[in-house]
Amino acid sequence: MVISNISQAGHIRIGSSSLIDFAFWVLVKDGLHVLPFDKHTLGNQELQNCGMNAQSWLNWLKLILVRHDNRLTWHVSDTNTVAQEKVQSFQGILEANNQIHNIDCNQKWCDNHQQVYLQELNQQEQGYQAALSNCRELNLEFIKESNPPQLWKDGQEIQTVLTRLWDEYQSQKYSNQFISEILQTPLLWNVELNPPTNNYREIYLVDYPDEVEIFISPIFCIVTVPNSPINQRQLDSRIFRIIQT
Structure with missing residues (x-):
């Protein structure tokens, strides 16, 4: 899928x-x-x-x-930390393959990518909260199992x-x-x-x-x-x- x-x-x-x-x-x-x-x-x-x-x-x-x-699996407890981790991971991949990509991962590059990831993660968390609001009266753990x-x-x-x-x-x-x-x-x-x-x-x-x-x-x-x-x-x-x- x-x-x-x-x-x-x-x-x-x-x-x-x-x-x-x-x-x-x-x-x-x-x-x-x-x-x-x-x-x-x-x-x-x-x-x-x-x-x-x-x-x-x-x-x-x-x-x-x-x-x-699937929205019930989208929870992100700390979007800022996860966004930083995503930037660092992507940066590490690029730097390890610098001869292929030739991209300067400067501070501006990091800030821009963190904003993109942050927006994505915030939207993901909003989806999770919306799913929770639809299931307030339900035992989700029981349903899942x-x-x-x-x-x-x-x-x-x-x-x-x-x-x-x-x-x-x-x-x-x-x-x-x-x-x-x-x-x-x-x-x-x-x-x-x-x-x-x-x-x-x-x-x-x-x-x-x-x-x-x-x-x-x-x-x-x-x-x-x-x-x-x-x-x-x-x-x-x-x-x-x-x-x-």
């Missing part, structure tokens, strides 16, 4: 996750319809009979997404079924071969490096029988990919559209 440079105006992260996929695998297996994910058959309704409904499934999916929020069944909050009976299904799912995860092919497409790398947005977005490609896109606040975009040959132009259009939501 490639992530755009923090110093840019917009940041895009595109990838896939077996944890997120599991929630959709469960949805299809059970047959529960949660708009706009209502294009699959009725399924066995085992979880619905235990009390799972559209809202409780969506609440569960949001907790799984919190576990993936839990698998999807453990994140289910609405009833022990459903959690027990999900635990059994999680074991069953292990032999079937990543069965959509087209998702891994998409992630190796150079166009997606260009989207990440040159994002068509001024916001931070995490886009997850998910196995689902129909083409659906949804934005889940504050940063998550779900783009479903059926397990069949891809219309690349159509997929590109879908990704660009949800990025700009």
Whole structure:
């Protein structure tokens, strides 16, 4: 997975996750319809009979997404010190290869680069604080260490079924071969490096029988990919559209 440079105006992260996929695998297996994910058959309704409904499934999916929020890894306790360390590291590399680069790392050069790094780090820390503000009531340590069944909050009976299904799912995860092919497409790398947005977005490609896109606040975009040959132009259009939501 490639992530755009923090110093840019917009940041895009595109990838896939077996944890997120599991929630959709469960949805299809059970047959529960949660708009706009209502294009699959009725399924066995085992979880619905235990009390799972559209809202409780969506609440569960949001907790799984919190576990993936990359901004929660962005914390910088002392931006000035880290900026100085980055300048010194870069300076050391250049001086060790002075015959190749021929750059004078004088005080002005150091000051300019420290300002660039400082701006980048401050923006990074702001992203981290924004992520924290979205999760004030949550136990982030528990979420980080839990698998999807453990994140289910609405009833022990459903959690027990999900635990059994999680074991069953292990032999079937990543069965959509087209998702891994998409992630190796150079166009997606260009989207990440040159994002068509001024916001931070995490886009997850998910196995689902129909083409659906949804934005889940504050940063998550779900783009479903059926397990069949891809219309690349159509997929590109879908990704660009949800990025700009």
